[in-house]
Amino acid sequence: MRRRLGIGFWLAVGWIGVVLLAALLADLLPLYRYDETLAGPPQTGPSWEHPLGTDGLGRDVLSRIVYGARVSLGVGVGAVLLGLLIGAPLGILAGYRRRAADAIIMAVNDVALAFPALVFALAVVAFAGASLRNVLIVLAVLGVPAWVRLVRGATLSFAEREFVLAARVLGTRDRRILWREIVPNVAMPAASYAFIGMAVVVVAEGSLAFLGLSVQAPTPTWGGLINEGRTLMETAPHVVLVPSVVMFLTVLSFNLVGDRLRALTDVRESGLEPVRQVTVSPMPVAEHQVRDTLxxxxxxxxxxxxxxxxxxxxxxxxxxxxxxxxxxxxxxxxxxxxxxxxxxxxxxxxxxxxxxxxxxxxxxxxxxxxxxxxxxxxxxLGTVFQDPMTALNPVRTIGTQVTEPLRVHLGLGRKEARAEAVRLLASVGIPDPVRMLGRYPHQLSGGMRQRVTIAMALSCGPDVLFADEPTTALDVTIQDQVLRLLHRLREEHHMAVVLVSxxxxxxxxxxxxxxxxxxxxxxxxxxxxxxxxxxxxxxxxxxxxxxxxxxxxxxxxxxxxxxxxxxxxxxxxxxxxxxxxxxxxxxxxxxxxxxxxxxxxxxxxxxxxxxxxxxxxxxxxxxx
Ligand SMILES: Nc1ncnc2c1ncn2[C@@H]1O[C@H](COP(=O)(O)OP(=O)(O)OP(=O)(O)O)[C@@H](O)[C@H]1O
Missing domain, CATH: 3.40.50.300 (P-loop containing nucleotide triphosphate hydrolases)
Incomplete structure (x- = not known):
């Protein structure tokens, strides 16, 4: 994981951590007060006493930057969380329910996206007053359309994956599928976007502060510090340069962390069609006789x-x-x-x-x-799919996935379901099934993963097992083992098998x-x-x-x-x-x-x- 994320990621995380800690613990740190005009000449450069110098009024720049971080990061984190809280449920609703819900939500969203954001923010803050609360609310609301779009897209893509189809095949309810299958998977792209969103908000707040439309003096904010230092550019460049560099590094770090997290979630598409259950049969049915067969x-x-x-x-x-x-x-x-x-x-x-x-x-x-x-x-009716990697939820352990149908359909308690899962995994030839329960799909070989999906399909003792190209994604040497296993299980469970190939x-x-x-x-x-x-x-x-x-x-x-x-x-x-x-x-x-x-x-x-x-x-x- 560490190597895949790269050193840049960890440096960025380190920087964000330092800035965040400093902002949180500002009152405990041995800092001057941010609004304290100190004796001595103003605009001095870095010294032992003032590592980042003093500003035009002789106030300690380090202290003002640390307290400024409270506002800048506070608005960044707050606005992103608020935007997420409003946007994510709407995005999930649009992506999962589709049809009318999707059409209405996305139509409103598209209109919202068409608004020039900064002009809107300027107008609202100028009208409602420049306060921390107003700036936070405006920036959060402006972020909602982007959240809706992102979460809807991720939901759409996960709703089409085989593990969601597999959950449906196991008769899982919609709400449960949303919470157990889709939300954990949407969480990663959302986390990635949250960091990028924070970078955007920090810049937006900085822009408002630069225009004097954010938190008012003497409370410092990074954009405000840059604004104040502008006039001293020639005589005391550190007053404007230091907050600029701090803001630049923070925005860069947020973007970098967001970007690396996004790269991690870039999993391959299953190519499956969106799945919906069909209730009606509008086509006429030919005359036929209902037979006494399975x-x-x-x-x-x-x-x-x-x-x-x-x-x-x-x-x-x-x-x-x-x-x-x-x-x-x-x-x-x-x-x-x-x-x-x-x-x-x-x-x-x-x-x-x-x-x-x-x-x-x-x-x-x-x-x-x-x-x-x-x-x-x-x-x-049990089902085994073609690609066991996409048929299993990547963020849930094998144990949770195998025990779920046992608990939902057979009403087994936690302990009983676990014991039954161990028995099932052993019956499909998985060595050390107890250890297997704690593993994640990516830790297993293709053949083992397919055995797990077979165990899941068999968990409720189906009468018919559908196996849709169950060996296509597997190594040739494993294919025969899996087919032999299906054959043996058919005999043991006295079921019928439909084998697609x-x-x-x-x-x-x-x-x-x-x-x-x-x-x-x-x-x-x-x-x-x-x-x-x-x-x-x-x-x-x-x-x-x-x-x-x-x-x-x-x-x-x-x-x-x-x-x-x-x-x-x-x-x-x-x-x-x-x-x-x-x-x-x-x-x-x-x-x-x-x-x-x-x-x-x-x-x-x-x-x-x-x-x-x-x-x-x-x-x-x-x-x-
Ligand atoms: N949503 C859709 N809209 C229109 N046509 C579709 C849609 N989904 C599938 N089809 C068509 O239905 C046909 C049958 O698809 P199906 O997936 O059943 O084929 P298959 O025999 O299982 O192929 P494979 O072995 O590649 O899975 C395909 O020609 C495909 O183009």
Whole structure:
């Protein structure tokens, strides 16, 4: 930490500390009174008696600077705290609630920001009177719009992180998410801005004092001292230079500390979409039969209305899943895998429109309100995300994060939750789980972090575990361990697993059933062994050929799927895969192929690959 912050940071902290202490303890220090006109010649330079000399009236400059710091720093700290107190809640409200609250707060804020600040301050102080209280209030109010903007921005960015989505998936309430997940993370950028804000306020107060519009004489303030010394510039330059240098160093230090703190909070973006729970299902639902299975998705659709047109990210996906089985959802990036999962969980970006039905043990989840979904997310549906670093809150210990769902959902006490957390961490293969409780996510390796998120997802004993690309962010050697662990846990907990992946070699080994997605639609589905042994749709074949296999020689070149995934706003007519398909004929460009039964599974293709030429690889490398 020390090396990352740099020596400049510590020097700046030291300087601020010295000035602050001197201001606080001024009455205890062996100083002359700041307003005491001393015997002897005025305007003398530094001497033993007066280390920084005396001013035009023969008063001790050191004493006036120290007492001046009380006003300058007092206004700086006070105005920043007051601005923060008003601006931060508004910023959090705008960033988290969005929609109407955001629109109103930001519209007022933009108007406030358009005001010329110093002119406004001058006018108010000139009108209301130049006193410490008035200057502090005016500078605090002027700082509020900047606070609102900063806190809103930070809230927006953290509200989109996976650990917030993870908290939602665990059914955590909004207020708790705000306090436990978002506020601690917004605190760091806010602290950084507080220092920069203090620098701004110290300069602003100095400017007002320079114009004679701050605290009145004889109480010293740095800006006032500079103003008083102006006329002595030629005869006694120290009277103006010393307070100028002190003010310069203080402002520089505040900026430096603020800037280094900001650099510390510069964590990488998750790239996730903002998450909002969707309650309504405005799209019509096709006729279907509710089955007696654990999880049933019926004609699930997720559409986005964008300025470019309608994006059908998920377009009519249906499946059923039984306890003790693993369903793999595979497809290239952008094929709609994650949106399908989020639709099922009812956690979609605010701009999404959801259609279709999802049943858990025959109960319609799409009919539930977000509040009602909370009792399902966590206890019945668990989720593991792609990147364990963004799925865990960086400022909270592993212990707090693992025990939270246990306390919220299972109502366990502190001690019981801790004991259960230790048991859970041990069950996912974490060595020394007791010590692990006190650690922070950044102290763990990627594989260990993913084990922690798996432990959290399992904490309330879910019926279905969703694992969205759970190994993509991990080292190849760790990937297999994590998948093996998921498989073992599925057996132990007798749950169902939905495994999302773009890597067919991953799912070939661990899935019972597979759904292949392309442009939001299912293009091939069936028992995994069957689909991998005899893929009929050219896209599935291409995916299989693009997947690395353990048996490949070292310099084996993978065959890329030709062309690019389609633009979902402007899908080609007929089969969406046609422009990239080597076997396409006229009919493929005219009619979209339906899912048909054949060779033990379903595929959507007018000219499926003959069974003999289908690639008999993939599942063969399986060896659980
Ligand atoms: N907020 C949004 N507005 C418009 N389109 C969106 C939005 N979010 C996602 N999409 C589109 O939905 C499609 C499906 O996205 P999704 O994240 O489900 O893909 P994926 O198959 O999970 O890909 P990946 O493996 O990269 O995560 C993408 O093409 C994406 O462009």
């Amino acid at each position: 999880l049933q998705a019926e004609d699930v659709r997720t559409h986005f209305v964008t300025p470019r047109g309608l994006v059908k990210a998920v377009d009519g996906v249906s499946f059923t899943l039984e306890r003790g089985r693993t369903l793999a959802i595979v497809g290239e990036s952008g094929s709609g895998k994650s949106m399908l999962i989020r639709s099922i969980l009812g956690l979609l970006p605010g701009s999404a429109v959801r259609g279709g039905k999802v049943y858990l043990s025959g109960e319609d989840l799409t009919a539930r309100t977000p509040a009602e979904m909370r009792s399902v997310l966590g206890p019945r 773009h890597d067919l070699s991953v799912v070939a080994r661990w899935a019972d059933e597979v759904i292949v997605m392309y442009a939001g639609k299912v293009v091939e589905r069936g028992p995994a062994a069957e689909v991998f042994r005899r893929p009929r749709m050219p896209y599935t074949q291409a995916l299989l050929q693009a997947a690395p296999r353990l048996s490949d020689p070292v310099h084996h070149r993978l065959r890329e799927i030709p062309g690019r995934p389609p633009d979902l706003v402007d899908l080609p007519p007929g089969c969406s895969f046609r422009p990239r398909c080597a076997y396409a004929r006229d009919r493929c460009g005219q009619e979209a192929p339906p899912l048909v039964n054949g060779s033990g599974h379903q595929y959507a293709c007018w000219y499926p690959r003959p069974i003999e030429t289908a690639i008999a690889e993939g599942a063969e490398s399986s060896g659980r």
